[in-house]
Amino acid sequence: MIEPSKKLSSLPPYLFSRINTLKLEAHAKNLDVIDLGMGNPDFPTPPHIIERLCETVKEHPRTHRYPQAKGMPKFRAAAAEWMEKRFGVSLNPEKEVLALIGSKEGIAHFCMAYLDPGDVALVGNPGYPVHFNGVILAGGTVEYVPLKPENKWLPDLAKIPEKTARAAKIMFLNYPNNPTAAVVDDLKFFEEVVAFAKKYDILVVHDNPYCDITFDGYVAPSFLQVPGARDVGVEFFSFSKTYNMAGWRVGFVVGDQKLIAPLEKFKSFLDYGVPSFVQLAAAWALKAPQDCIKEISKRYEVRRDAMVSGLAKIGWQVDKPKATMYLWAQLPEGFRDKGSLAFCENLLKETGIVIAPGAGFGPYGEGYVRMALVTHDNRFHDALLRLNKFLKLKEIKK
Numbered sequence: 001m002i003e004p005s006k007k008l009s010s011l012p013p014y015l016f017s018r019i020n021t022l023k024l025e026a027h028a029k030n031l032d033v034i035d036l037g038m039g040n041p042d043f044p045t046p047p048h049i050i051e052r053l054c055e056t057v058k059e060h061p062r063t064h065r066y067p068q069a070k071g072m073p074k075f076r077a078a079a080a081e082w083m084e085k086r087f088g089v090s091l092n093p094e095k096e097v098l099a100l101i102g103s104k105e106g107i108a109h110f111c112m113a114y115l116d117p118g119d120v121a122l123v124g125n126p127g128y129p130v131h132f133n134g135v136i137l138a139g140g141t142v143e144y145v146p147l148k149p150e151n152k153w154l155p156d157l158a159k160i161p162e163k164t165a166r167a168a169k170i171m172f173l174n175y176p177n178n179p180t181a182a183v184v185d186d187l188k189f190f191e192e193v194v195a196f197a198k199k200y201d202i203l204v205v206h207d208n209p210y211c212d213i214t215f216d217g218y219v220a221p222s223f224l225q226v227p228g229a230r231d232v233g234v235e236f237f238s239f240s241k242t243y244n245m246a247g248w249r250v251g252f253v254v255g256d257q258k259l260i261a262p263l264e265k266f267k268s269f270l271d272y273g274v275p276s277f278v279q280l281a282a283a284w285a286l287k288a289p290q291d292c293i294k295e296i297s298k299r300y301e302v303r304r305d306a307m308v309s310g311l312a313k314i315g316w317q318v319d320k321p322k323a324t325m326y327l328w329a330q331l332p333e334g335f336r337d338k339g340s341l342a343f344c345e346n347l348l349k350e351t352g353i354v355i356a357p358g359a360g361f362g363p364y365g366e367g368y369v370r371m372a373l374v375t376h377d378n379r380f381h382d383a384l385l386r387l388n389k390f391l392k393l394k395e396i397k398k
């Protein structure tokens with residue numbers, strides 16, 4: 001039997017696949033599934049973006065050819081203009097913007113472009129699995145930086161041991177955060193990160209796909225707004241959540257040319273980039289009036305309010321997040337001892353509700369679950385009724 005590579009085998013078990021299997025079984029039994037599992041937006045892409053894609057495919061057959069892998073000039077110019085308008089960050093579109101087949105692709109390949117076996121990456125945890133799995137696949141060593149509620153789910157930089165900080169090559173951050181939905185209140189934390197990165201010579205990767213899924217007037221910053229951030233860090237953006245374009249597979253990374261050039265080089269050996277018609281429609285998404293973003297956030301905000309207050313009524317207190325489409329909830333009392341995976345498995349079997357176990361986001365996610373507010377508005381009431389019934393069981397069945 002030929003074994004897959006050690007790198008692949010050394011990945012931690014993918015806990016979500018257990019939930020996916022149960023979900024498929026439930027579908028096969030025709031159970032009524034309410035899926036709050038994956039952060040996969042249920043709203044369609046705004047019509048003006050779809051129209052631009054259709055027109056482009058129809059009218060411009062040149063877009064059917066291989067694309068420009070680093071991004072078409074129009075795409076890179078639109079991304080740079082958007083960064084300027086949205087954050088006041090000026091970039092050279094030629095050299096400081098790189099198109100990605102979604103930020104997941106970009107982050108995983110960024111790890112491969114930078115890490116050699118044994119290189120250390122500091123990874124905030126709980127976190128988006130690609131931040132640690134990307135490091136492992138590249139042969140690197142993950143050093144988890146615990147994110148805890150008492151520090152508002154931000155890494156406590158002062159608690160990172162000197163030896164670990166000295167050994168680290170890369171550090172991953174993500175605010176607004178998946179899965180905790182935490183945000184930075186202002187630029188202070190990013191300023192501390194820049195000082196820390198300079199002191200220990202660490203490359204900061206800020207993953208910012210939720211910057212425009214924000215509520216209650218909160219405005220998320222860019223890491224690159226902080227003086228000196230460009231010397232030490234790059235920032236990843238995605239169209240998946242902001243414009244409901246998760247299936248289109250498009251994003252971009254920005255930063256100093258010397259920091260993003262290795263990723264461009266690495267990708268040039270692997271892929272041909274984002275289809276040209278997708279790039280042009282995505283560029284239009286950034287350039288067109290941005291009213292759709294407010295509408296999208298508003299719809300999540302309404303769901304958030306309904307779900308947080310509904311959960312409180314059935315005795316499950318959950319923080320109201322200022323951003324993202326997630327609720328990050330501590331397991332209710334009476335359900336903590338068997339852990340988040342058992343809780344989610346039982347919930348699915350008993351009620352048909354799919355949510356994500358905190359343990360799937362790494363060791364520091366245990367004790368929590370994540371609910372993604374991505375199902376039709378009229379399903380949340382039903383979800384609450386079912387949850388209420390489930391919580392009254394007061395114990396997890398074997």
Ligand SMILES: Cc1ncc(COP(=O)(O)O)c(C=O)c1O
Pocket residue numbers: 039101102103104105128174177178207209237238239240246250251
């Ligand atoms: C923190 C974070 N980064 C990156 C991604 C991936 O986004 P994309 O669809 O651009 O690959 C996600 C998706 O859920 C995410 O939560």
